[in-house]
Amino acid sequence: MTATTAPLLRFITAGSVDDGKSTLIGRLLYDSKTLLTDQLAKLDQAAQNGQTPDFASLTDGLAAEREQGITIDVAYRYFATPARKFIIADTPGHEQYTRNMVTGASTADAAIVVVDATRVDFSGAEPVLLPQTKRHSAILKLLGCPSIIVAVNKLDLLDFDENKYQAITRAYQKLAGQIGLEAQVYFLPISALNGDNIVNPSTRTPWYNGLPLLPLLESLPVTRNNAAALPAHFPVQRVARQDGSSSDDFRGYQGRLEAGRLKSGDEIKVLPGGKTAKIADIFGPKGRTGEAEAGEVITLTLDTDLDISRGNSIVAANSPIEPQQSFQAALCWFDETPLNLRRKYLLKQGTQTTAARISEIAYVWDVHTLSRVQSAGELKLNDIGSVSLKTQQPLAATTYAENPATGAFILIDEATNHTVAAGMIRSSAQESTFEI
Structure with missing residues (x-):
């Protein structure tokens, strides 16, 4: 299969801040020789001078990102191999910019969830993943991302310990079960900085028999709804x-x-x-x-x-869609001001904008305990919850599972014009509730 016949793959990087997402993408572009000549020359010169190439700088486009050493906005990069064309969305890991991660993930065919092996807590009976890794995984579940690659990064700092790698994979498998993740999940031991298992198999992981990252990306199916x-x-x-x-x-x-x-x-x-x-x-x-x-x-x-x-x-003419005004939906709350059940918001779905009110918060998902908090009175910044809402005008909408383009919406604060939440319609209010 050639790049001209293989379906375009859109994928994102997700995970916590400082897990190495931008470095991973930079290393992938560098090792696959898909950078511009001047970018390659700059990285090659750093390597020749005994310096560690700054792979993350290849995706950090804002001056504030380079100064602070963090990713703030979604950085899109395009590249191709003989097998396939790709669009990469390097999304922020910091909790403050979760809304930008949702933007990047909304159109992704696959996600690379990067886990920093050195920051996983091994002190208890079971390893504990970082909260943002859990939150991003829950968002990917809500958005219906079909393929997830869990890239366990910085294993060079743990001497490529197979036991710790296996413990992390078991911890993520347990997380996947708890949040009802339906994606096909792949696990991959890597060192983004050193290039282990990025394009070519690493000699430092003889116990790993799977594909390196690039061949794995080339082989992923595009399974979004037709x-x-x-x-x-x-x-x-x-x-x-x-x-x-x-x-x-x-x-x-x-x-x-x-x-x-x-x-x-x-x-x-x-x-x-x-x-x-x-x-x-x-x-x-x-x-x-x-x-x-x-x-x-x-x-x-x-x-x-x-x-x-x-x-x-x-x-x-034979469409089964019936306009409705009551829905159940999943909400990712983006605003520093919590959701107020007494306030009206503007709901924008497709090309339609109408007033809406949240009539009930069924529960909020606790990212730390992986449990549902029943009878929650509000949704706070970066919370994920299940809500019931009513709109002033009927919406010709579908569920998000049927068609993301006609089942997604945003909520807007009338006073500030801020986008305060992204939502995914799960069912009409008359139907059964859903699980995160």
């Missing part, structure tokens, strides 16, 4: 008018097709109203196409004039 196979779902972003006073008035509905396929002549209905029509024509960026599938940005016209505006959804 949105094109779902019933058509087209959230209207903009209504385009050419000349409202002319006899050949043009009225087009613009946006991105989030699910399914559409073609001229298809019968559709408009939600939430339910009025029906047929598609007259479909236009893409280069002109008339007559058809489109999920992921394409299009303009479509109908055979009759309907009252349609931004926030409405055009769906297949």
Whole structure:
């Protein structure tokens, strides 16, 4: 399989601060010879001078990141091998920037959860992973990330102790069971700084028989839901008018097709109203196409004039979606001001924005004890919880499991305009609750 035929793989790095995520990505780019010439020359010169190359600097784009030695924003890097093309999202490990990790993970096909072996607590009967490793793993579970590589890093500082590596893998397997992680999990012993098991097998881990990181990434399947196979779902972003006073008035509905396929002549209905029509024509960026599938940005016209505006959804005539106002959802809280059950927030889902109120917090997930705190009165910064919410206007939404594009939303504080939470719809309020 060549890079031109293998599906593009989007992956992120996750884990706690200082676990070596940026160094891992820098080393991967360096060893796979996918850096620019001047970047390679700079790292090679450092090595020749007896200095340790600063691999993390390859992904730290902000001046504050380089000064503080931490990752703040999501850094995207693109590279390709003969087998596949990749998009990497190097996400922050610091708890303060968990919201940025959620942004990077929302479109990932895979995640590398980096665990610093030197910071795992071995003092008790079982090793204890860092809280942010647990939190990031829970977020990956909520976002439905299909493949996770647990890269146990800095093993060179533990003399590549196989027993400690195996203990860490057992600790993560237990974590995966406790949070209901459904991803395919792979374990990998590495030293990002020294390049052990990054591109080539390391002679210092003769007890490890699996693939190094790069060949493993090249072999991962892309198993995200095939949105094109779902019933058509087209959230209207903009209504385009050419000349409202002319006899050949043009009225087009613009946006991105989030699910399914559409073609001229298809019968559709408009939600939430339910009025029906047929598609007259479909236009893409280069002109008339007559058809489109999920992921394409299009303009479509109908055979009759309907009252349609931004926030409405055009769906297949046989679509099972029924607009609703009550939902159960998972929330990741991003704001320093806790969630207030007495306040209204703006909920933005797709192209629709409406007022919403959280009617109940079913529980909050305790990242330290891996337990659920029942009857919690609030969600605080970086908390993950299960909530019930009601919206002022009905939403033509799906569950996140059915289609992330139409099952995700954000909450916005009306007063500050801050994005305070990211949410994933799990079910309507009438259905059973879900597990984190």
